[in-house]
Every structure is written in C-alpha cells, then in structure tokens.
Amino acid sequence: MLEEARSRWHPIAAAHDLPFRHVFHGQLLGREFAVWRADDGYVNIWENRCLHRGVRLSIGINDGRELKCQYHGWRYSNRTAGCTYIPAHPADAPARTITNRTFPAVERYGLVWSSEEPRGEVPEIAGLAEGKLLALRGIAVNAPADKVVERLRAYRFQPNGAIDGEGADILVEAAQDFAVALRSRASSAETQGVFFVQPVDSNRSVIRGVLDQEAEGAARIAILRHHNERLSKLRDEVERDVANAPAPAPLEPVYERVSAELAEMPEVTTHGRKAALRVSVARKWQAADGIAGFELRPIKGILPTFQPGAHIDVHMPNGEIRQYSITNGPGETDSFTIGVKLERDSKGGSKCMHETVREGDVLAISEPRNNFPLRRDAIKTLFVAGGIGITPLLAMAQALKNQELAHELHYFAQGEEHLAFADRLKHLGDALKPHLGLSPDATGAELRQLLAGYRNGMHLYICGPGPMLEAARKIAAEQGWPDSAVHFEYFKNTNKIDDSSSFEVALARSCVTLQVPAGKTIMQVMRESGIDVPSSCEQGACGTCVATLIEGEPDHQDVYLNDAERKAGTKIMTCVSRAKSARLVLDI
Amino acid sequence: MATHCVDRELLNDWHIVADQESLSQDVPFSTRLLGVDLVVRKHSNKIEVVRNDTGDVLKSAERYGFVWTCLDKPWRDIIYIPEANEADRHLVSGGSIAVKVSGLRAVENFLDMGHFPFIHTGWLGEEPHTEVVPYKVEITPQDEVLATECKFYQPIASPTAKEGFVVEYIYKVIRPYTVALYKSNPIQKGRLDVITLFVQPVDEENCVAHPYLCYLKEGMDAATVRSFMQLIFAQDKPILENQVPKRLPLDPRAETPIRADAVSVSYRRWLRDRAVTYGAIPAQI
Numbered sequence: 078m079l080e081e082a083r084s085r086w087h088p089i090a091a092a093h094d095l096p097f098r099h100v101f102h103g104q105l106l107g108r109e110f111a112v113w114r115a116d117d118g119y120v121n122i123w124e125n126r127c128l129h130r131g132v133r134l135s136i137g138i139n140d141g142r143e144l145k146c147q148y149h150g151w152r153y154s155n156r157t158a159g160c161t162y163i164p165a166h167p168a169d170a171p172a173r174t175i176t177n178r179t180f181p182a183v184e185r186y187g188l189v190w191s192s193e194e195p196r197g198e199v200p201e202i203a204g205l206a207e208g209k210l211l212a213l214r215g216i217a218v219n220a221p222a223d224k225v226v227e228r229l230r231a232y233r234f235q236p237n238g239a240i241d242g243e244g245a246d247i248l249v250e251a252a253q254d255f256a257v258a259l260r261s262r263a264s265s266a267e268t269q270g271v272f273f274v275q276p277v278d279s280n281r282s283v284i285r286g287v288l289d290q291e292a293e294g295a296a297r298i299a300i301l302r303h304h305n306e307r308l309s310k311l312r313d314e315v316e317r318d319v320a321n322a323p324a325p326a327p328l329e330p331v332y333e334r335v336s337a338e339l340a341e342m343p344e345v346t347t348h349g350r351k352a353a354l355r356v357s358v359a360r361k362w363q364a365a366d367g368i369a370g371f372e373l374r375p376i377k378g379i380l381p382t383f384q385p386g387a388h389i390d391v392h393m394p395n396g397e398i399r400q401y402s403i404t405n406g407p408g409e410t411d412s413f414t415i416g417v418k419l420e421r422d423s424k425g426g427s428k429c430m431h432e433t434v435r436e437g438d439v440l441a442i443s444e445p446r447n448n449f450p451l452r453r454d455a456i457k458t459l460f461v462a463g464g465i466g467i468t469p470l471l472a473m474a475q476a477l478k479n480q481e482l483a484h485e486l487h488y489f490a491q492g493e494e495h496l497a498f499a500d501r502l503k504h505l506g507d508a509l510k511p512h513l514g515l516s517p518d519a520t521g522a523e524l525r526q527l528l529a530g531y532r533n534g535m536h537l538y539i540c541g542p543g544p545m546l547e548a549a550r551k552i553a554a555e556q557g558w559p560d561s562a563v564h565f566e567y568f569k570n571t572n573k574i575d576d577s578s579s580f581e582v583a584l585a586r587s588c589v590t591l592q593v594p595a596g597k598t599i600m601q602v603m604r605e606s607g608i609d610v611p612s613s614c615e616q617g618a619c620g621t622c623v624a625t626l627i628e629g630e631p632d633h634q635d636v637y638l639n640d641a642e643r644k645a646g647t648k649i650m651t652c653v654s655r656a657k658s659a660r661l662v663l664d665i
Numbered sequence: 666m667a668t669h670c671v672d673r674e675l676l677n678d679w680h681i682v683a684d685q686e687s688l689s690q691d692v693p694f695s696t697r698l699l700g701v702d703l704v705v706r707k708h709s710n711k712i713e714v715v716r717n718d719t720g721d722v723l724k725s726a727e728r729y730g731f732v733w734t735c736l737d738k739p740w741r742d743i744i745y746i747p748e749a750n751e752a753d754r755h756l757v758s759g760g761s762i763a764v765k766v767s768g769l770r771a772v773e774n775f776l777d778m779g780h781f782p783f784i785h786t787g788w789l790g791e792e793p794h795t796e797v798v799p800y801k802v803e804i805t806p807q808d809e810v811l812a813t814e815c816k817f818y819q820p821i822a823s824p825t826a827k828e829g830f831v832v833e834y835i836y837k838v839i840r841p842y843t844v845a846l847y848k849s850n851p852i853q854k855g856r857l858d859v860i861t862l863f864v865q866p867v868d869e870e871n872c873v874a875h876p877y878l879c880y881l882k883e884g885m886d887a888a889t890v891r892s893f894m895q896l897i898f899a900q901d902k903p904i905l906e907n908q909v910p911k912r913l914p915l916d917p918r919a920e921t922p923i924r925a926d927a928v929s930v931s932y933r934r935w936l937r938d939r940a941v942t943y944g945a946i947p948a949q950i
Binding site: 109125126128129130131132133136147148149150163164165166167168175332334335336337339340453454455456482 | 783797949
C-alpha cells in the first residue's frame with residue numbers, strides 16, 4: 078500500500094504550520110522536507126538536505142526570499158531552489174545547475190499537500206468549501222497509516238454547534254486508504270469532519286482533521302480542545318493495538334545523486350548563443366523617461382535561477398539579439414524584470430522593444446548568465462550607476478539590502494524623471510544616493526569625493542555609459558582602489574575592432590589547430606569546426622565567451638577584462654580579441 | 666546501528682575508549698567501540714577493558730591521559746605526538762563529547778574552514794569575511810592527508826586573542842578517525858599550538874570526540890584552553906547531528922564539493938583508497 082502511496086497526494090502540514098519566515102520540518106513516506114513560505118506567498122517543499130554537505134535545510138534561515146543553509150551560508154532561491162550564492166567563493170557565480178530537489182505543493186482545505194511522484198490532482202472532497210473550514214491540530218501517532226484509518230472509522234465527536242453535549246450520531250460517509258469522512262449530528266447541529274492520515278513513515282502517521290465549519294474565539298478553542306482530547310485518546314488506542322506487533326522497518330529515502338559535472342565543480346559551463354526559454358510580456362510600462370520596463374513571465378514551468386548581476390539575451394521579433402540585466406531582487410523568481418532604454422541611434426534593438434513589443438507578446442530569451450558576479454564578503458560595497466547602468470546594480474543592491482550588508486548605490490542621472498524603477502529604489506532606503514543633472518566635470522568631482530577613503534575589503538561596482546565608466550575607473554585607480562576591488566560592466570564595446578590580423582589558434586584540450594584569417598573571429602572559426610562556444614553579446618562587453626590562454630600574446634580588443642587581467646595575459650575574449658603573436662594556445 | 670566492523674585498518678588499530686579522569690576506582694564505565702559493547706574498569710589503579718559479548722580482556726594502554734584499546738592485534742603503535750613531550754605546553758583534554766553522527770563526518774567538519782563565519786560566528790569567523798582562499802593538499806610519504814597554507818580571518822582565534830587577524834592553519838589527517846590541527850601561536854610566532862581530535866567510532870552513526878590540546882602555556886591557563894575548545898565544539902555538535910545521512914558518503918556524486926572542500930575531497934578519496942567502510946556509505950561502482 079505504501080508503494081502505491083507514493084503517487085498520491087498527502088497533506089504534509091497545516092497552512093498554519095508555515096508562519097512568517099519559518100521553516101517547517103515535514104515528512105512523508107520516510108522522506109524529510111524543508112517546507113517554507115516566501116514573502117510572496119509561494120510555498121516551497123524541498124528535500125531537507127543542503128546539496129553541499131547534507132545538513133538539514135529545516136534548520137536553515139528563511140529570509141523571505143531565499144533559504145540560507147546554516148552550515149556554510151549557501152543561499153537557495155524561492156521557487157526554483159537554485160543556489161544563488163556560495164560565500165566561500167564570493168567572486169564566483171555558482172553553477173546554475175546546483176538546484177535542490179523540489180516537490181509539488183498545493184494548499185487546500187487549510188492543509189499543504191505534496192507527493193513524491195503525483196498522479197492526478199489533490200482529492201476533491203464534496204462539502205468542504207475552501208476558506209470556511211477549521212483545520213485541527215495535527216496528531217502524531219506511532220503506528221502505520223492503515224491502523225490509524227481503521228480506528229478513525231469509529232471516531233466519535235460532537236458537532237461544532239453542540240460541542241458540550243454527548244452522544245451525537247456518527248455517520249461514516251466515506252473511507253479510503255488515507256482518509257475517513259464522518260458526519261456528526263446532534264438534534265439540529267451537524268458537522269462534517271474529514272480526517273486525512275499522513276503516512277510519515279512505515280510506522281508513523283499524522284492525523285490531519287478538517288471540519289466543514291469555521292469558528293471564532295472561545296468556540297474555536299473549545300472545538301479544537303474537544304478534538305485534541307478525543308484524537309489523543311484514539312492515538313493511545315492505536316498505539317496500544319500495534320504495541321505487540323513488530324514495527325515495520327523504517328522507509329529508506331533514496332537521495333538523488335548530483336550530476337557528474339557538479340561533483341567535479343566545473344569552472345565554467347559551456348553553451349552557445351541559444352534561447353531556450355519562452356516568456357510572455359506580462360507588463361510593459363514606462364519605468365522612467367525614455368526607459369521601458371518589461372516583466373517577463375514563463376509560458377510554462379518556472380524560470381531558471383538567476384544571480385544579481387546576471388543578464389539574459391532577448392531575441393527580438395526583428396531578429397536582433399540584445400543583452401539586458403535582470404533587475405529582480407533575491408527570491409523574485411516568478412518573472413524577470415528588465416529595463417530597456419531607447420537609444421537614439423538604435424539599430425533596431427531598443428527601438429523594436431519600445432515600439433513593436435507589446436504586453437502579451439512572446440519572446441525567446443536565453444538562460445540567465447552571470448559574468449558580473451557580486452561578492453558579498455566586502456566590508457562595504459559601493460555601486461556607481463550611470464543612467465540605464467542602474468539595472469544590474471539594482472539587483473545587486475537589493476541582494477545586499479536583503480542580507481543587511483553595508484552598501485551605497487550612487488545613481489547618476491539627468492533628472493528625477495530619469496530614475497528608473499522608482500518602486501524598487503524606494504525599498505533601498507538611505508542606501509540610495511541620487512546625483513542629478515551633473516555635467517561631466519561635476520560628475521568627476523562627485524566621483525572623486527565618493528571614491529575617497531578606500532579601505533582594504535571595500536568593493537566597487539560600476540555600470541554606465543562608456544565615458545562615465547572610464548572616468549570612474551580612472552578616478553578609483555587614482556584614489557588607490559586596486560583592480561581587484563573594482564568591477565565593471567560596459568553596455569557595449571565602442572572600440573573599433575581591428576580584425577586585419579591572421580594567426581593560428583591551437584586548442585589544447587581538443588587537440589586541433591585552426592587558422593584564423595583576417596575578417597573572421599576566433600569564435601567564428603571555432604564554431605565552423607564544430608566547437609561549441611558560449612557567447613552572448615559577441616562584441617567584447619559581456620564576458621561570456623572568455624577562454625583561458627595558455628600560450629601566446631593576445632591582442633585584447635574587448636572592454637570586459639580589467640588592466641590587471643589584461644597584463645596577466647591568461648584570458649581572452651574569443652569574439653573580438655586576436656593575436657599579436659603568430660600562435661595562441663587556448664585551454665579548450 | 667550496531668553493524669559489525671570488517672575494516673582491518675580499524676580493527677587492528679588503537680582507539681580511545683575513555684578519558685582517565687572519568688574513571689572512578691571500582692566503578693565500571695560502559696562504552697562502545699566499533700559496535701562492540703565494552704566495560705572499562707579501574708581496580709587498585711590498574712585499568713582493564715573487557716568485551717561484554719565474549720568477556721575477553723582486551724589489550725589496553727594509557728597515553729595522553731586517555732585509556733586506549735584495540736579489538737584485535739594492533740598493527741601499529743598509538744599515534745606519537747611530539748608536542749606532548751614539551752614541558753612548556755598545557756596537555757589537556759577538551760572533554761569527551763558524544764555526537765550522534767558518523768565519526769568520519771566529525772573529522773571532515775574539523776577539516777572545514779568554510780563554516781567558521783556561520784557556526785563559530787564572532788569567534789573563528791564572521792560575515793562578511795567568508796572567502797576560503799586556495800590552499801595546498803597533498804598525501805605525505807607517511808600516507809597522511811596534509812593541507813597547508815590554509816588561511817582564514819578570525820575575530821577571536823584563540824582564548825587570548827584581542828583582535829581579529831588572518832590565522833594560518835595546517836591540517837593533517839593521521840588515521841581515518843584521527844585528525845590534527847596546527848595553528849600559529851599568537852605570542853611565540855615560530856611555534857604552533859596543536860589540537861589532535863581523536864574520534865572514537867562508537868558505531869557507524871555515533872561517535873565520541875576526544876580533543877587533545879597541546880597549547881603553549883605562555884599567557885594562557887589550562888581551564889581557558891579547555892573551555893574555549895568546549896565552546897567551539899558545542900557550536901559544531903548540533904550541525905553535525907543534522908547531517909543527512911549520518912554516515913559519510915564516499916560516492917563523489919552524493920554531495921556537491923566546491924574548491925574550498927579540496928581537503929575533504931582528498932580525505933574521502935583517501936578513505937576510499939584504504940577501503941574504509943565503517944561509518945561511510947561506500948561509493949557506487
């Protein structure tokens with residue numbers, strides 16, 4: 078019977094077991110769950126085990142958006158259960174595929190239902206009207222579910238309206254493997270009680286009763302006490318019944334193995350310029366003067382996990398592909414919100430998004446990629462945003478705000494009406510420092526002031542138009558910020574790409590040597606040879622196509638690497654950069 | 666889980682079964698080793714270890730203030746700790762602490778720096794200083810797992826520390842259930858304080874940790890050393906007892922390692938290579 082039970086829905090908690098920011102320890106058929114409600118109302122039912130070292134997530138911390146493991150502080154996102162941050166490696170974005178096992182959750186009859194491999198729907202109970210019910214306190218019984226059901230068929234209780242009386246008539250309306258429906262009548266009073274039996278393990282159960290009428294105040298307490306006393310007595314009887322029989326062996330849960338790839342902790346995942354996801358534009362609005370906001374919802378299933386700083390490729394109806402940063406805060410995983418600025422010299426990207434794309438349209442997007450990861454081990458983090466450069470930094474600031482880590486968001490814009498995503502900005506409180514209407518010179522002076530006072534352990538993130546970004550990087554360097562503490566993301570590469578050189582590229586791990594002629598990129602040549610290269614912007618700005626350089630002198634033409642990384646000569650962007658030497662050896 | 670141990674590596678080795686201080690004259694002290702129930706007796710200052718099932722008197726020894734026994738013929742001597750011979754050190758036990766988890770998990774936790782800011786908050790670590798920088802791991806010619814150049818920022822690294830600083834560690838797994846930690850002494854810079862964690866495998870899912878502390882005396886008293894160790898271990902215990910499954914999985918795909926876990930990855934591989942199965946879930950082949 079228990080094997081068959083795996084494909085059924087069972088209650089695993091009462092809705093009231095999930096109060097604000099609590100993590101409930103649930104169990105079904107020997108398997109433990111960490112059950113938690115995010116602030117957006119979503120109920121998460123996860124394997125009760127951190128993927129890292131097996132510590133129970135039910136002792137973790139629910140911050141309303143993410144669940145943080147106690148042991149090493151790994152953070153898992155609401156809804157997707159994907160890991161968004163690994164504190165031991167603050168400079169890395171965790172592999173997106175580190176995702177905990179989730180189980181379906183349905184709230185019904187004041188209970189939370191789940192199943193290991195559900196077939197069909199949560200049972201439909203005639204007479205139980207949603208919202209007008211009273212869920213009783215769960216009664217744990219050390220006995221197999223079928224023994225509990227057997228005793229429940231003879232359970233006697235008073236209807237709500239005659240709770241102090243005695244001798245009500247009881248009618249068994251229905252009885253199944255894991256539930257008994259009873260009706261209690263005494264003169265004019267009548268109450269239906271449905272008693273579900275949750276098979277916790279082979280020899281443990283929980284009785285979860287639901288009455289068809291709600292009650293308030295003292296009456297409610299009296300009803301709850303009435304059932305609590307009687308069900309406790311029933312529990313004692315069942316436990317006496319089974320005391321002499323040998324207890325069945327506990328069920329052994331099977332834990333899924335992590336992927337071979339994860340077991341080896343790969344540095345970078347490879348994928349081409351693909352758009353595997355389909356989203357619909359749930360909302361389009363004016364997020365600021367000249368900036369359109371788009372809320373993108375999945376057509377089916379759920380969106381993959383993102384981290385602050387991540388971007389998606391949006392494939393537009395006109396065939397153009399553009400990158401947009403995700404502005405969401407942690408745990409906001411039901412949609413992606415992006416901001417698109419209408420560029421005056423638009424070649425069709427932002428123009429299409431502004432003029433053609435409407436609410437309800439379907440777009441193809443790539444999975445989120447994070448080449449601008451946020452460290453969370455800084456003693457203080459400064460964000461410097463210029464104009465639409467706010468988008469990745471907004472996601473980052475919300476993440477730090479959520480963890481109560483020290484940060485300031487300096488937002489440079491032409492005027493109040495140009496500040497995008499006012500609703501999100503408002504939540505940042507005092508950390509938001511707008512700098513409005515400044516000339517380039519005044520901006521420089523302001524930056525000099527706010528970048529003074531660098532201390533070891535501080536980190537700076539900059540995103541904005543090229544000239545401002547250059548100025549901020551220069552000023553930071555002058556003020557003593559080391560390259561390793563300054564992180565930046567360009568919107569685009571405005572360098573003029575010189576593709577006149579020709580050279581040889583040896584791929585060390587693939588054991589092939591390719592000729593790169595003038596006019597073609599390393600990436601194009603690799604793809605022509607059937608080698609899958611991940612890419613996104615393909616103009617040297619986003620960092621997706623980075624390759625490790627083993628030998629040779631690179632001709633960097635990107636804007637992703639910082640000066641120290643360029644000097645080190647160990648990385649190259651294969652979409653635009655080339656060789657000064659006759660030969661490059663890449664670790665591909 | 667009182668399954669029988671078949672690992673020669675463990676059956677033919679010495680294990681701690683009691684702290685000598687916890688024994689009273691003629692009061693039997695019951696304990697368990699590798700699933701075998703034992704009684705330790707002290708009679709006219711002679712100590713005897715007896716198996717409950719067979720009544721056999723086992724080979725026993727007293728060293729470092731502990732009672733040791735071996736269930737079979739010992740293949741090698743009790744671990745030698747040179748620092749225990751240095752007169753200017755406190756040589757104290759941190760207390761025998763029972764933990765409801767495989768002793769191998771306890772050893773692995775002892776090797777782990779990443780949890781300091783979250784479990785030993787304000788002492789051995791503190792957010793946001795969470796980064797585990799790369800360190801070196803090797804197998805020594807004596808077949809021990811050795812991790813060197815381990816560095817971590819600690820607000821109160823030792824009972825006498827007044828301010829936070831980056832502490833350097835060396836870890837050494839000496840035997841499957843024994844691990845040592847060497848930590849630079851804050852006063853005598855050239856010398857190291859040593860903590861050796863002897864884990865008594867009670868059964869596959871229970872252990873008793875016996876930390877043995879060799880701390881330089883200068884500026885420190887023995888009670889402080891001991892209470893600091895107990896504070897730290899008390900913080901680890903509830904986490905260890907919430908690890909699922911309780912035994913240490915040796916399948917590389919059972920859990921998700923990261924670079925910070927380089928030493929535990931080596932430890933698990935080392936256990937696999939030595940065919941240690943007691944307290945472990947063997948790798949699927």
